[in-house]
Amino acid sequence: MTLVAGVDSSTQSCKIVIRDAETGALVRSGRASHPDGTEIAPSHWWDALQTAVADAGGLDDVDAISVGGQQHGMVALDADGKVVRDALLWNDTRSAGAALDLTTELGGPDAWAAAIGSTPVASFTGTKLRWMRDNEPENAARTAAVALPHDWLTWQLAGAAGIDTLVTDRSDASGTAYWSPFTEDYRRDLLELALGHDAVLPRVAGPSEQAGVSTFGSRRAVLGAGAGDNAAAALGLGLQPGDVAISIGTSGVVSAISTTPVADGSGLVAGFADATGAYLPLACTLNASRVLDAAARMLGVDHAGLSELALAAPAGADGLVLVPYLEGERTPNKPDATGALHGMRLANTTPAHLARAAVEGMLCALADGMEALRAQGVPVRRVFLIGGGAQSEAVRRIAPSVLGLDVSVPTPGEYVADGAARQAAWALSGAAEAPAWAAAGEADVYSADPAPQVRAQYAAVRELTADRPA
Numbered sequence: 001m002t003l004v005a006g007v008d009s010s011t012q013s014c015k016i017v018i019r020d021a022e023t024g025a026l027v028r029s030g031r032a033s034h035p036d037g038t039e040i041a042p043s044h045w046w047d048a049l050q051t052a053v054a055d056a057g058g059l060d061d062v063d064a065i066s067v068g069g070q071q072h073g074m075v076a077l078d079a080d081g082k083v084v085r086d087a088l089l090w091n092d093t094r095s096a097g098a099a100l101d102l103t104t105e106l107g108g109p110d111a112w113a114a115a116i117g118s119t120p121v122a123s124f125t126g127t128k129l130r131w132m133r134d135n136e137p138e139n140a141a142r143t144a145a146v147a148l149p150h151d152w153l154t155w156q157l158a159g160a161a162g163i164d165t166l167v168t169d170r171s172d173a174s175g176t177a178y179w180s181p182f183t184e185d186y187r188r189d190l191l192e193l194a195l196g197h198d199a200v201l202p203r204v205a206g207p208s209e210q211a212g213v214s215t216f217g218s219r220r221a222v223l224g225a226g227a228g229d230n231a232a233a234a235l236g237l238g239l240q241p242g243d244v245a246i247s248i249g250t251s252g253v254v255s256a257i258s259t260t261p262v263a264d265g266s267g268l269v270a271g272f273a274d275a276t277g278a279y280l281p282l283a284c285t286l287n288a289s290r291v292l293d294a295a296a297r298m299l300g301v302d303h304a305g306l307s308e309l310a311l312a313a314p315a316g317a318d319g320l321v322l323v324p325y326l327e328g329e330r331t332p333n334k335p336d337a338t339g340a341l342h343g344m345r346l347a348n349t350t351p352a353h354l355a356r357a358a359v360e361g362m363l364c365a366l367a368d369g370m371e372a373l374r375a376q377g378v379p380v381r382r383v384f385l386i387g388g389g390a391q392s393e394a395v396r397r398i399a400p401s402v403l404g405l406d407v408s409v410p411t412p413g414e415y416v417a418d419g420a421a422r423q424a425a426w427a428l429s430g431a432a433e434a435p436a437w438a439a440a441g442e443a444d445v446y447s448a449d450p451a452p453q454v455r456a457q458y459a460a461v462r463e464l465t466a467d468r469p470a
């Protein structure tokens, strides 16, 4: 049996799956945690990857490996390939002001959408480079190359030779703010606008290209180009046009495959590329599974307890509405916002109502993201719910009523890592198409009566939030 491996180096953890290259059958898997925080030494990702590999029984019998990972994180390297400073992650909002500056300097949001398919927000790599240039000019000056988390890990697997051997893929390149999905080229002028000077950028390998050789362990394995986590999930799920994936991890992501690039000057939809040669329009929130974590913590229950409570309250929680901007927000772009609880009355201040409001508020933000995708002409016929938060029974049962359509929940799994493994098998095969693995296994379909009042009461108060103290 030929084996391939796929990695998901996500915000909170690193997961690895090892699968049969021909059938896609799962052979074994492993995981390890990442430290908390939005500013992290990349060595933690490498340590976690090694721990996850050991947990999965090693790579000595694996013939190809690809890395999927959290998007956008800024990994600044000096001329010798050493990390210049801790990586700033996608959910670090300190570069919100830099994003505004960059937006103005190029001529506004529409100019950016025309250039790179997206408008820059604090999540994007280029805004973090600008923040570094403005606040740590000595670090910016030392930066000779810029990589993303998945590029850097692929590079480690290949032995981290010179910075000119870095490789990325188009899906992750499209989240930097200096790569164009229209021309499939870097916009070095935009890199310079951000960093203040040119730098080495990873070569953008094609979806099935062999990006190098892994020297990890005793066996040399083919390296795939890897992908941003959402593009990898789309490959793992086998998404087709008309399908929408909603991922409830640290980020809440609504994404879909599109055969044409998207350019949304409103900034709600990012016009990213996917991992197959097509496109992945995407709306991403900063507040998803951790809203559930926070609600469970506030109520002194575990996730099962939170679900039970949320399902005990009526749809709409009798008017109690949680606007879930606990980490500021990216979509809509409110980096300094805080969360808010509206509509409190004696009758609805119960644990069950609060649990319900937390689940509904998180889902309403995702429903808004789905609307934004529709407004860009993206068809929405089937919705898949994935990510850690999709394991919540309350989320599964409440989502169809908030979204207004049935929701398919595939067998719980690591769909980002699966997509990376599928890419590895593709790179190994040299075939024109990705291997036809069984798409996403079985899915449970959840239905519910639409509850438009839930979104209506959320829409009435979602602007009423305070900013965090300066």
Ligand SMILES: Nc1ncnc2c1ncn2[C@@H]1O[C@H](COP(=O)(O)OP(=O)(O)O)[C@@H](O)[C@H]1O
Pocket (backbone or CB within 6 Å): 010, 011, 012, 013, 248, 249, 250, 251, 289, 290, 292, 293, 303, 304, 387, 388, 389, 390, 391, 392, 393
């Ligand atoms: N049964 C559950 N109900 C709700 N949330 C859950 C459940 N199980 C895990 N989670 C949450 O899912 C998150 C991890 O999901 P994951 O998709 O791996 O995140 P990330 O990709 O951001 O690292 C954590 O915040 C965790 O608390």
Ligand SMILES: O=C(CO)[C@@H](O)[C@H](O)COP(=O)(O)O
Pocket (backbone or CB within 6 Å): 010, 011, 012, 069, 070, 071, 072, 090, 123, 175, 228, 229, 230, 247, 249, 250, 251, 252, 253, 282, 284
């Ligand atoms: O920023 C985005 C997408 O643009 C996020 O989706 C990150 O890629 C992190 O994903 P998770 O680790 O939360 O799944």
